[in-house]
Amino acid sequence: MKSRFGKDELLYLYRKLVLIRQAEEKVREEYGNDAMKTPVHLSIGQEAIPVGVLFGLPETTKCFGTYRNHALYLMLTDDTDGFFAELYGKATGVGRGKVGSMHLSAPESGLVATSAIVGTTIPLAVGAAFAAKYKKLDDVAIAFFGDGALEEGSFWESINFACLHRLRILFVCEDNNLAIHASAGERQGFRSISETVEGFECHCGSGDGSDVQEVSMVTRQIVERMAEQPKPGFLHLTYFRFLEHVGIAEDFNAGYRSRPAFAEMISLDPVLRFEKALLEKECSGDDLRAIRMEVDGKIAKSIQAAKLAPFPAPSELYTDVFA
Ligand SMILES: Cc1ncc(C[n+]2csc(CCOP(=O)(O)OP(=O)(O)O)c2C)c(N)n1
Numbered sequence: 001m002k003s004r005f006g007k008d009e010l011l012y013l014y015r016k017l018v019l020i021r022q023a024e025e026k027v028r029e030e031y032g033n034d035a036m037k038t039p040v041h042l043s044i045g046q047e048a049i050p051v052g053v054l055f056g057l058p059e060t061t062k063c064f065g066t067y068r069n070h071a072l073y074l075m076l077t078d079d080t081d082g083f084f085a086e087l088y089g090k091a092t093g094v095g096r097g098k099v100g101s102m103h104l105s106a107p108e109s110g111l112v113a114t115s116a117i118v119g120t121t122i123p124l125a126v127g128a129a130f131a132a133k134y135k136k137l138d139d140v141a142i143a144f145f146g147d148g149a150l151e152e153g154s155f156w157e158s159i160n161f162a163c164l165h166r167l168r169i170l171f172v173c174e175d176n177n178l179a180i181h182a183s184a185g186e187r188q189g190f191r192s193i194s195e196t197v198e199g200f201e202c203h204c205g206s207g208d209g210s211d212v213q214e215v216s217m218v219t220r221q222i223v224e225r226m227a228e229q230p231k232p233g234f235l236h237l238t239y240f241r242f243l244e245h246v247g248i249a250e251d252f253n254a255g256y257r258s259r260p261a262f263a264e265m266i267s268l269d270p271v272l273r274f275e276k277a278l279l280e281k282e283c284s285g286d287d288l289r290a291i292r293m294e295v296d297g298k299i300a301k302s303i304q305a306a307k308l309a310p311f312p313a314p315s316e317l318y319t320d321v322f323a
C-alpha cells in the first residue's frame, strides 16, 4: 500500500525523528561528565507523538507540555543550540541557563509552557483555547500530558470546562502505561480512558504512538472534525518508554517490567520502525544517511558552542524568575 505522504514529507518526518533521537543519544553520551546539572526525562520511544501530532498544523497552534519535553521542543524549534546550552546551564540556553531540561519553552515557536508538576499545564492550555474563543480566533491549543496526569483533578476539571465551552483544544495523552514505576492498573479506577472520555462532548481518537504516520493521520482526522464541529478533541496514543523514568540508563533490571523481545523492540522504536518502512517503499539508504549526517553535524556544533558559552552572570540570579 502506498503511503499517503509524499517523499519530501516522509523525509521531513524522518529528519525530525532523527534530530530528536540523536540529540538525546548525545545527552546520554555527555551526561556522565557531570557538566549537565539538570535531571533529564528522555523521550526515547516517544518521538513520533509530537512529530506526528504537530506535522502540518498551523504555526498559530499553542502547545503545552510536561517535563518529558525534549521531543516537543526540538520538533517545534529545531533549535539544538538553545537546547544544549540550556542543559549545560549556559547563558545562551533557551531559558538563559536557568530553567534546565524540565521547563523548556519557546512561545514564539508555539511552545508556550512545560512543567515538572504533573497535570499543571493542562488548564493553561484550556486558558489559551478559551482566550482564542473569546477573541474569535481559529487557533488550536494542544495539551500534551502523560497517563499519570489522568489521576490529577486538573485533568478532569480541564476537560469538563473545555467540553462545556466547546473549546478548540486537543488533549493528547502520551500513554506509556507508567508513572515512574507504577503501571496504570495500580493507579487508575477507570477501565479504559478512551471509553471514559467518550462520555464527554468531544471528538475522540486513538492510535499507536510509535508509528509516526499513524499519529499524523489520526491527528489530521480529529483536527478536521474539530473544525467542522467545534468542540475539544481527545487523542490517546500509546508508546513504550525505553529508558528509566529520569536519567540516561535502561532499567529492565529494576524489577517492575521486563525487556521486550528484540523483534518487538523494533516495532516499538519509532525511528527504526519508520526507517524500515521508508527503505521498503520510497527512500534509499543514501537519502537517510545524508539526513543523519546533517543532523550529526548540527548537534556537534551546538554542543561545542554550548561548552564554550558563559554561565549566566551572578547579576542574573533574580531576573526572569517569577516564583
Ligand atoms: C502533582 C505531582 N505529583 C507527583 C509528582 C511526582 N512525579 C513526577 S513524574 C511522575 C509520573 C508521571 O507519569 P506520567 O504523567 O505518565 O508521565 P511520564 O513520566 O510517563 O511521561 C510523578 C508521579 C509530580 N511531579 N507532580
Ligand SMILES: [Mg+2]
Binding pocket: 146, 147, 148, 174, 175, 176, 177, 178, 179, 180
Ligand atoms: Mg506515563
